[in-house]
Amino acid sequence: MSGPFLELIDIGKTYPGVVALDHVSLSIAPGEVVALLGENGAGKSTLMRVLGGVVAPSSGTIRIDGADRTSYTVTDAIAAGIAFVHQELNLFDNLDVAGNVFIGREPVFGGPLRLIDRATLRAKVQPLIARLAADFAPDTPLAELSLAQRQLVEIIKALSLNARCVIMDEPTSSLTLSETARLMQVIAGLKADGVSVIFITHRLNEVVQCADRAVVLRDGRTVGTLTRGELNPAAMIRLMIGRDLRSRYVPPAAPPGDTVLDVVDAVTSTYPRRAVSLQLRRGEILGLAGLVGSGRTELARAIFGVEPLLAGGISLDGEPVRISTPRAAIDRGIYLIPEDRKGCGLLLDFPIAENISLPDLASYASLGLVDRSRETDNADRQRERLKIRAPDVKMQVGTLSGGNQQKVVLAKWLSMRPKVLIFDEPTRGIDVGAKQEIYDTLRRLADAGVAILMISSDMEEVIGVSDRIAVMHEGRISGFLERGAFSEHNVLQLAVGHTI
Amino acid sequence: MQKKDLSLLVLILVVGAVVAFINPRFLLVGNLSNTANQVGMFGIFSIAEAFVIIVGGIELAVGSVIALLGVLFIDLIVNRDVDWILAFALIILGGVAIGTVHGTLVTKMKIQPFVVTLCGLLIYRGAARYYTEDATAGFGYGASFPMLEWLTAGRTNVLGFPLPHSVVALVIVAGIAWLVLHRSVYGRYFYAVGKNEEAARYSGIRSDRVTISAYVICGGLTALSAVLIAMYTRSISPAVHGSFYELYAIAAAVLGGCSLRGGEGSIIGVVLGTILLQVLQNLVNLLGIPSSLNFAVMGTVILIGVLADQYLVQRRKRAPSARGQAAAEPAPATLERASAE
Numbered sequence: 001m002s003g004p005f006l007e008l009i010d011i012g013k014t015y016p017g018v019v020a021l022d023h024v025s026l027s028i029a030p031g032e033v034v035a036l037l038g039e040n041g042a043g044k045s046t047l048m049r050v051l052g053g054v055v056a057p058s059s060g061t062i063r064i065d066g067a068d069r070t071s072y073t074v075t076d077a078i079a080a081g082i083a084f085v086h087q088e089l090n091l092f093d094n095l096d097v098a099g100n101v102f103i104g105r106e107p108v109f110g111g112p113l114r115l116i117d118r119a120t121l122r123a124k125v126q127p128l129i130a131r132l133a134a135d136f137a138p139d140t141p142l143a144e145l146s147l148a149q150r151q152l153v154e155i156i157k158a159l160s161l162n163a164r165c166v167i168m169d170e171p172t173s174s175l176t177l178s179e180t181a182r183l184m185q186v187i188a189g190l191k192a193d194g195v196s197v198i199f200i201t202h203r204l205n206e207v208v209q210c211a212d213r214a215v216v217l218r219d220g221r222t223v224g225t226l227t228r229g230e231l232n233p234a235a236m237i238r239l240m241i242g243r244d245l246r247s248r249y250v251p252p253a254a255p256p257g258d259t260v261l262d263v264v265d266a267v268t269s270t271y272p273r274r275a276v277s278l279q280l281r282r283g284e285i286l287g288l289a290g291l292v293g294s295g296r297t298e299l300a301r302a303i304f305g306v307e308p309l310l311a312g313g314i315s316l317d318g319e320p321v322r323i324s325t326p327r328a329a330i331d332r333g334i335y336l337i338p339e340d341r342k343g344c345g346l347l348l349d350f351p352i353a354e355n356i357s358l359p360d361l362a363s364y365a366s367l368g369l370v371d372r373s374r375e376t377d378n379a380d381r382q383r384e385r386l387k388i389r390a391p392d393v394k395m396q397v398g399t400l401s402g403g404n405q406q407k408v409v410l411a412k413w414l415s416m417r418p419k420v421l422i423f424d425e426p427t428r429g430i431d432v433g434a435k436q437e438i439y440d441t442l443r444r445l446a447d448a449g450v451a452i453l454m455i456s457s458d459m460e461e462v463i464g465v466s467d468r469i470a471v472m473h474e475g476r477i478s479g480f481l482e483r484g485a486f487s488e489h490n491v492l493q494l495a496v497g498h499t500i
Numbered sequence: 501m502q503k504k505d506l507s508l509l510v511l512i513l514v515v516g517a518v519v520a521f522i523n524p525r526f527l528l529v530g531n532l533s534n535t536a537n538q539v540g541m542f543g544i545f546s547i548a549e550a551f552v553i554i555v556g557g558i559e560l561a562v563g564s565v566i567a568l569l570g571v572l573f574i575d576l577i578v579n580r581d582v583d584w585i586l587a588f589a590l591i592i593l594g595g596v597a598i599g600t601v602h603g604t605l606v607t608k609m610k611i612q613p614f615v616v617t618l619c620g621l622l623i624y625r626g627a628a629r630y631y632t633e634d635a636t637a638g639f640g641y642g643a644s645f646p647m648l649e650w651l652t653a654g655r656t657n658v659l660g661f662p663l664p665h666s667v668v669a670l671v672i673v674a675g676i677a678w679l680v681l682h683r684s685v686y687g688r689y690f691y692a693v694g695k696n697e698e699a700a701r702y703s704g705i706r707s708d709r710v711t712i713s714a715y716v717i718c719g720g721l722t723a724l725s726a727v728l729i730a731m732y733t734r735s736i737s738p739a740v741h742g743s744f745y746e747l748y749a750i751a752a753a754v755l756g757g758c759s760l761r762g763g764e765g766s767i768i769g770v771v772l773g774t775i776l777l778q779v780l781q782n783l784v785n786l787l788g789i790p791s792s793l794n795f796a797v798m799g800t801v802i803l804i805g806v807l808a809d810q811y812l813v814q815r816r817k818r819a820p821s822a823r824g825q826a827a828a829e830p831a832p833a834t835l836e837r838a839s840a841e
Contacts, residue, residue, distance in 0.1 A: 304702075306701070306702070325701075325704075325706065326701055326702055326703075326704050327704040327705070327706055329704075330703075330704040331704075336702065338702055343696070343698055343699065344698050344699050344702045345699065345702065346699060347692055347695050347696050347699050347700070348696075349695055349763070350691075350692070350695070354688065358688070358692060358700075358703040358704075358705070359703040359704045359705075361685045361688055361689075362685055364685075365684070365685045368684045368685055368686065369679065369683045369684050369685075370683060370684065370685055370688060412703070
């Protein structure tokens with residue numbers, strides 16, 4: 001193994017109000033397999049976007065083959081042999097494998113007609129397919145391929161560009177065990193050919209299995225590097241955690257009451273062979289932690305009736321209920337504040353007042369006509385109560401900041417009678433001040449008897465706000481934690497599927 | 501009245517003034533009354549179309565439905581001696597049924613509205629021609645329905661102006677439609693579903709039901725205009741009767757501020773859009789423009805109108821963005837750590 005050909009030196013990246021990367025350095029030698037580890041939000045993807053030329057760093061140096069690059073774009077990255085295999089694959093469903101691999105670089109004939117030379121195209125792709133021992137042909141339509149096969153198509157595309165370094169962002173997160181094993185073989189093959197691989201993963205066993213080196217990021221900083229001999233899950237978890245979590249926990253006014261929501265063996269579409277059971281009690285905030293993609297959002301959507309429950313059941317106050325539409329959930333006092341605020345939570349073009357009244361509009365109406373002064377009065381009251389910073393409730397919601405938009409979604413449900421409130425990523429994209437106000441509101445609601453299920457990928461939030469934590473891992477609950485057992489270590493341990 | 505509606509009104513007055521200046525016959529009571537009659541008939545099915553467009557759909561079968569239901573109506577009262585009140589009710593029911601089918605295909609079978617209603621356009625036209633064996637349907641000698649004729653095609657003298665009853669019908673329909681769309685709970689749902697169906701669903705709105713009801717309202721109102729138009733023309737050649745009417749309807753709706761993306765538009769705008777289209781039609785006749793250019797004139801004016809509107813929207817967008825920033829709190833950190841990840 002020769003020296004590094006690719007060096008990121010002291011890379012910094014700041015966004016308004018957030019330091020995403022803080023003096024991170026990373027170097028890669030030909031044929032080296034590097035695992036990039038860290039919690040949600042540690043800065044792994046940002047670092048890879050810098051390497052791919054998608055994001056320009058705020059400071060630091062990118063050095064390739066010993067030469068410093070002052071300007072570095074996606075085109076430069078591709079020319080330097082750096083290829084991205086994206087988490088959400090960038091492929092065309094309506095083309096075949098060869099068409100995808102050579103998209104935008106098709107061999108042509110026929111002069112000005114620029115007809116695609118399909119024979120050459122296939123001839124070029126065939127050896128690459130053979131190199132990975134993939135089980136599809138150049139003319140297989142992409143639509144017929146599984147996710148794992150599509151990933152191979154992306155890798156083939158990278159190889160066709162003479163990639164020297166392939167970046168994979170959570171390549172195994174949606175693969176089955178045997179598919180994962182195949183991918184590990186492919187990675188070993190690339191390594192043997194002198195191609196480097198950087199992969200982001202949460203599956204520590206894979207790291208042990210195939211990485212030469214693991215680099216751990218936390219809060220935008222490199223906190224450690226483990227080499228081949230030091231690679232074991234315990235050491236990796238130790239490095240990933242250890243952040244100082246300021247304790248701002250406000251205990252509930254009274255111990256939690258009876259079980260309000262009882263989810264028994266719920267199965268959702270993402271993990272059709274896994275079932276989830278959990279109980280939510282009156283007056284408690286139950287944090288639902290886990291890695292992105294562990295099935296938390298799907299569970300919330302199933303409880304709220306957005307997507308069907310494939311199996312299992314839900315009871316409310318001891319009564320089994322069937323919830324097949326959001327309307328049915330709302331009528332029973334189960335409200336969801338979705339993760340996708342702009343797409344599902346709000347009508348951005350509608351005024352604040354009309355967003356707040358929407359789920360309960362009938363109660364603002366007499367003879368079917370909306371009493372607009374009552375609607376405005378209520379919106380004004382909610383604006384006061386939740387400190388929504390807007391001069392007028394007739395303003396369009398889309399013009400507000402993220403924090404204030406989130407308060408409008410909250411106001412919608414607080415105008416009604418919440419029994420169960422499911423809050424999916426309550427403070428994503430929200431500034432610090434508004435965050436605290438939302439936490440205060442959650443505690444107030446819980447103390448008033450609402451049962452709250454808070455899905456969060458923010459460790460600080462999960463530990464600082466919840467009364468109890470349930471951790472999900474790949475479609476099932478991997479463990480519950482009581483307040484005394486709260487620690488970053490324990491949550492992470494469960495989130496990656498280990499037991500405590 | 502919204503700003504958009506106001507500028508449309510100004511445009512109508514300007515076009516009207518120009519036509520009147522060049523050819524004063526425009527202002528003759530007879531001409532105005534006839535134009536008003538056209539507005540009455542076209543306005544009703546344009547409002548019908550607007551309901552569907554507001555929920556984010558499109559209805560292309562309007563003209564064919566007008567032909568089919570018109571033929572059926574005349575057949576029922578002339579050849580089958582059905583009492584006209586019963587016949588009228590049956591025709592409205594027929595329109596409602598067609599709307600229900602369209603709405604159900606769009607929501608439950610998830611077929612694109614354009615495709616569903618394009619098939620409707622073809623099917624109903626064919627059905628109308630087959631039913632009459634392609635012959636013109638009309639009233640025979642001596643067939644007379646004084647009450648029905650007075651109600652639908654009659655005119656009442658109001659302060660010396662013979663006001664067509666189709667206009668009265670339009671005013672009633674528009675009034676109710678305005679109340680429903682702009683003031684009622686259900687109207688709010690129409691706009692919410694048209695704007696963002698997903699968000700509407702998350703707020704507990706049964707979006708399928710809302711969408712279907714838009715097609716049902718559209719079908720019912722189209723049936724009403726079918727009767728008015730049949731009684732006005734008094735004879736229907738099923739191959740051409742009502743053809744292109746869906747395009748008049750869509751044009752009026754677009755002029756009236758409806759976005760084909762859904763969630764926008766006002767009833768006043770749609771009525772004004774209908775008026776503008778009919779004034780333009782009148783302009784072609786009165787200014788000696790070859791009637792073959794009829795559609796070309798309309799198309800040009802709509803295009804200019806939409807371009808001007810786009811220009812104004814762009815300008816307005818630039819202006820209040822500065823204001824909005826001043827009003828919002830100081831530069832919130834909207835970048836989420838999770839998305840940076």
